[in-house]
Amino acid sequence: MSTLQAGRGGGGLTFRQKLANFDYKASPYIYISPFFILFAVLGLFPIIYTVNVSLYNWDLLKGQGDFIGLGNYVTTLTDPFFWNAFGNTISIFLLSAIPQLVAATVIAAVLDQAIRASTFWRMSVLLPYIAAPVAVAVIFTQIFNQYGGPITGILEALGIEPIRWGFDVFPSHIAIATMVNWRWTGYNALILLAAMQAIPRDIYESAALDGAGRARRFWSITIPMIRPTMIFVVITATIGGLQIFTEPKLFDGQSNGGANRQFQTIVLYLYEMAFPRRDFGRAAATAWILFLIIILIGLLNYAISRTIASQDIKRNIRVPSRKTVRPNGGLK
């Protein structure tokens, strides 16, 4: 105890005590510095430098060319292929995000009961998550093979003409969205399940005793109570959905999003600018435009999901405070 008091008083410290104090003062900075130094070099610097690259003619091989100001942005925004990629991205995003969230909510609600072998069922819905997007794309490209494969087989048995999944715009978007949905639905279901399990059971009990049916309890209790998690899932699905690359890239490995760009997404467009065309300036400008689109659509989604999920019921239920960890970023 006396050591501590002496330490705080400041006077009459031995060298050892001074050393110990310095140790405790400097350590936090030493502990956080590896992260900040590496992040500055490998994360922050490239992002800031992208601005610079985007303002020049910049060739992959020849390097920096003339300064052209916002020229790359103008060229990109007036390029019909960019807007084609934008439309495709939005279409695939909607086809994946909406069914995925609906299905994830249903799965979560089903899992949020006293079911037998709950670990088994949870693991089974998470199983697709371990398949890498590349593997998912390879498998589903064969499942949607228009000259064979199970889907064509089933359609044929039903007497329906084969659908040209790889060639037509809308069917190709459905096929790509299916890949995304298959991998992510179970994952999102588990996040929503966590939120559902935090809802106090006696609220349901009271509602049930009061005559509220299953559906009524779901709409009036479950949905409003998981609102923050719902918003989190929507935002992360937006960020992920707008950055889709692997699935459309591999759906037709020979091109960058189909022979007629029928499923070229924005990141694929960026990739095409940067590598086959070696135009780093255009690619860097596209990266910034994509970033702004993500922020805009993220904010829009936030506003929409607030409105849809908000109900005055929330104010009338007292919920015990609980720890919620909700980061909104990816792993990197």
Place this chain on the structure above:
Amino acid sequence: MSTTINRAAPSSSTHGIHLPNPEERAAKKRKARFYDRPGWLTYGLLSAFFLGAVFPLWWSFVMGSRVATDINSVPPVVIPGPNFISNVIKAFQTVDFTKALINTVIISGTIAISVVFFSTLAGYAFAKLKFRGRNGLMLAVIATMAIPTQLGIIPLFMLVSELKLTNTLGAVIIPGLVSAFGVFFMRQYLIDVIPDELIEAARVDGASAWGTFWNVAVPSARPAMAVLGLFIFMAAWTDFLWPLLVLGPKNPSVQTALAALNASGGHTPDYSMVLAGTIVSIIPLLILFLFAGKQLIAGIMSGAVKG
């Protein structure tokens, strides 16, 4: 809607202001039990989801064990054939899966260990140590999590080529060494798990700052370190865009090798070989999943992980 709940709360059985007659009570109990005991509909839905989750994987295994022309059979085949091993051998002859697997184990393992170590260190400092600028710096960490990777991918590629790292594993490993998400994840965990008194006590006992970290923080952080490591390992294993840009065909990762295998036959690839290769690429994570599936689920259920 709100009125339902307001009326329900005081009349709930535990607070017992209104005592219903036995008949009423039995009816209500039946209803409550109906809610608690899931019926055939629940298990039917779960089985449907289960089939949906398993079918694509099963089907690709079935196709991978047959000959390519079986993909055209109507109705679709669902029973494995005898050719799985020979298809796998063909796949290994077409692309260097052995090298890809070794490379990816090195990449994912190094990234996971590095991220877990630096995240625990920084997360501990942010959660439990007091220092000037702590809140501002933590805010900076959180802000960086919102920035998409693609934004910096062009200059990062230029940096990697400048350092002559293209086609080396370093090109994939170095940008993954730290993660803002990891720092945030460890901070959130450690903030509740370690009591401040424990750190104070260690200091009073004369432990060095590092000793306190190593002997107090790390043992408490172990469960979170395991979950974080698992997720970072999986994310690195399944990453495609960045390895595609910096690794050549001679030095592939599992994902770039699989993509190369998929593109190997032009427009008429040997589907059975490609799907056999796909199964090979999934098996390592499948084994990991069977051993650590519960931890993965716990990590996701804590709401903290988004790949």
